[in-house]
Amino acid sequence: MSEIQTSDAVPFVDLGAQYATIHEEVNDAIRAVLASCHFVGGAYVEKFEEEFSRFVGAKYAVGVSSGTSALELALKAAGIGLGDDVIVPANSFFATAEAVSNVGARPVFADVDPITFHMDMSSVRRVRTPKTRAIIPVHLYGRAMDLIELEQYAARKGWTIIEDAAQAHGASCKGVKVGGSGRLTCFSFYPGKNLGAYGDAGAVTGNDPALIEKLRLLRDHGSPSKYQHSIVGTNARLDSLQAAVLSIKLKRLPEWNGRRRQHAEAYARALAGTHVLPPAMPEAGGHVFHLYVVRTTSRERMQQALAQDGISTGVHYPTPLHLTQAYQQLGAPGRGALPVAEGLSQEIISLPMFAELSSEQINRVIDSVLRFANSASSSAALAA
Numbered sequence: 599m600s601e602i603q604t605s606d607a608v609p610f611v612d613l614g615a616q617y618a619t620i621h622e623e624v625n626d627a628i629r630a631v632l633a634s635c636h637f638v639g640g641a642y643v644e645k646f647e648e649e650f651s652r653f654v655g656a657k658y659a660v661g662v663s664s665g666t667s668a669l670e671l672a673l674k675a676a677g678i679g680l681g682d683d684v685i686v687p688a689n690s691f692f693a694t695a696e697a698v699s700n701v702g703a704r705p706v707f708a709d710v711d712p713i714t715f716h717m718d719m720s721s722v723r724r725v726r727t728p729k730t731r732a733i734i735p736v737h738l739y740g741r742a743m744d745l746i747e748l749e750q751y752a753a754r755k756g757w758t759i760i761e762d763a764a765q766a767h768g769a770s771c772k773g774v775k776v777g778g779s780g781r782l783t784c785f786s787f788y789p790g791k792n793l794g795a796y797g798d799a800g801a802v803t804g805n806d807p808a809l810i811e812k813l814r815l816l817r818d819h820g821s822p823s824k825y826q827h828s829i830v831g832t833n834a835r836l837d838s839l840q841a842a843v844l845s846i847k848l849k850r851l852p853e854w855n856g857r858r859r860q861h862a863e864a865y866a867r868a869l870a871g872t873h874v875l876p877p878a879m880p881e882a883g884g885h886v887f888h889l890y891v892v893r894t895t896s897r898e899r900m901q902q903a904l905a906q907d908g909i910s911t912g913v914h915y916p917t918p919l920h921l922t923q924a925y926q927q928l929g930a931p932g933r934g935a936l937p938v939a940e941g942l943s944q945e946i947i948s949l950p951m952f953a954e955l956s957s958e959q960i961n962r963v964i965d966s967v968l969r970f971a972n973s974a975s976s977s978a979a980l981a982a
Contacts, residue, residue, distance in 0.1 A: 608950050608959045610910035611790050615954035616854075620846060627842040637838050639818075646841040647801070649848055650785075653768075654777030656803035658810040661836030662817050665764040665786020668800040669697035669734070671834060672782040675802075675812040676732065676758045678703050683729040687717040688918040688939035690736045693786075694762050695919045698734070699928075706730065707920040709936040713878055715891070716743040718938065719751065732758040737766035739914070740792065740858075740888035741880065742776050760784065764800075765888040767793040768855045775883075780805035782813075787844055792858070792888050793851050795840040854953035858887040861955050865890055868964040872971040874900070889914055890951040897947050900970050907966040912948040 617624065631642060643661050651659035662668050678684060680702035686694050688707040695705040709721035715738050722733065733752055735743050745759070752759050763769075764786035766776040777783045787799035802813055812829075815822060820831035862879065869876045875893040879885065891914060894900050901911050918939040920930040933940060950963055 607908040608910065608955075608962055610912055610948070610950050611952045612954060613789055613794070616952070619954070620850070623846050624843055627846055628839060631838050631842050634838075638835050640838055642838040642841040642845070643836050646836075646845045646848070649845055650801055651803055653848060653851075654775045654783075654803055656777050656780065656783070657805040658807070659801050659803045660810060660813045660817065661841060662800045662802065662813075663834040663836060664798040665784060665788060665800040666693040666697055667817070667832075667834040668764075668784035668786065668802045669693060669760070669762065670700050671813050671816045671832075672760045672784050672802050673697060673701045673703065673732070674816055675809050676760060676782065678732050678758065681729065682731040683727045685717075685722055685725060685730060685733040686919070687734075687736050687738070688920050688936045689715060689915060689942055690738060690762070690919060691764065691915065692919065692922065692924075693764070694734055694736055695925065703732075704729075705919070705925070707918070707925075707930060707936060709938045710942070712938050712942065714741060714743070715739060715877075715942070716741070717748070719747050721936070722748070722751070726755070730755070730757060732760060734760050734762050736762040736764075737769060737776050739877070739891050740765050740769055740886040741877070742766055742769040742771035742884050744771050745779070764788075765791065766886065767791060767888075768851050768883075769886045770883040777803040782806075782809060787840070792855060792886055793844065793847055796843050797837070797840055799836055799840040799844065801836070855886040857953040857955075858951060859885070861951060861960055862887045862890055864960050865892075865949060865964065868968065869971075872968065874967060874971050887951055890949045891946050892949060893942070893945040894947060895945060897945055900947060900967075903970040903973075904963075904966050907962070907969075909963055909966050910950060913946060914948050915946075916943055918943050 647659040647661050682703040683706045684698045684703050685708050686705045687710050689710045698705040706725050708725050709718045711718045717735050737743050759781050761783040763776045763783050769776045782802055782804045785801045787795040804810055815829055816831040817834040820827045820829035866876045877891055904911055
């Protein structure tokens with residue numbers, strides 16, 4: 599196999615391309631923070647918190663050190679801990695379940711819907727336990743989950759809902775942005791996200807002032823003022839440098855999300871009628887395409903074919919959470935328990951997706967996928 603020239607390659611994500619469009623403003627902001635010598639908390643963090651809460655339609659936002667910290671602190675603020683069960687989807691990043699374990703509770707894994715990839719409510723009903731006290735729906739890959747059925751069911755059961763929006767910055771459902779429900783909603787600003795910092799960062803949004811105040815205490819050693827500690831907390835504060843960068847990027851997020859949707863529409867048009875199944879396209883704003891995840895029964899061959907053409911891909915996620923070594927050791931159900939998530943883990947593949955993708959790059963990805971799809975179809979026909 600001949601080597602692919604770097605200049606011809608299509609990366610899975612290109613943070614450098616984004617930085618090139620905002621570098622002057624970012625550099626000025628970083629220099630201003632350095633000159634201020636206020637590196638933790640303070641005016642830059644407060645400014646971003648106000649801007650982000652307004653963006654999602656929540657009363658408050660609390661900046662924290664990462665998306666994982668956001669989940670852990672939200673669970674603690676809601677009083678979830680030792681002896682409690684929390685339902686999470688099996689197809690998500692590890693942190694969704696890890697945060698539950700880290701507060702002393704037990705994650706209970708539910709299957710997912712094969713079309714939306716969101717938590718499946720029929721599975722939720724099957725896996726609930728007498729100890730279930732909370733549930734974490736995940737707005738996966740950038741698509742906002744319709745929570746109406748879940749809200750009604752959780753209300754009847756007395757469960758707390760904590761939303762995982764680590765991949766859904768700017769996504770909406772029925773006109774309401776993710777984060778605007780008023781519930782505790784957890785965001786990650788890891789660099790590769792639609793709204794990404796230049797390091798780890800996160801936030802929790804919500805409308806309940808008592809919960810928000812508890813979150814602020816929890817992120818800063820339970821301290822309302824220096825050397826005063828009213829509860830046991832931790833160190834999960836948002837850095838000023840990250841907040842300054844996020845404020846700059848937030849202004850451009852709607853435009854960047856719009857470009858992602860345009861790229862997704864181009865992919866979807868090209869893949870129609872092939873055996874490579876594109877994700878559904880909900881109403882405008884319903885999906886901000888943090889990831890563009892397609893399905894194929896020939897994933898390994900497709901990845902190899904695209905790699906030969908210099909196109910990077912990913913798999914999100916190759917192992918359902920209940921089948922990871924960590925949770926198998928903790929007694930999670932074995933293979934066959936959650937068939938949809940297990941089946942998806944063998945078929946899903948993520949194509950390049952970032953706002954700065956050029957038309958040429960999009961066309962290169964499409965051409966490569968179509969060559970593979972046509973080749974695979976021809977091979978299947980010959981085998982038949």
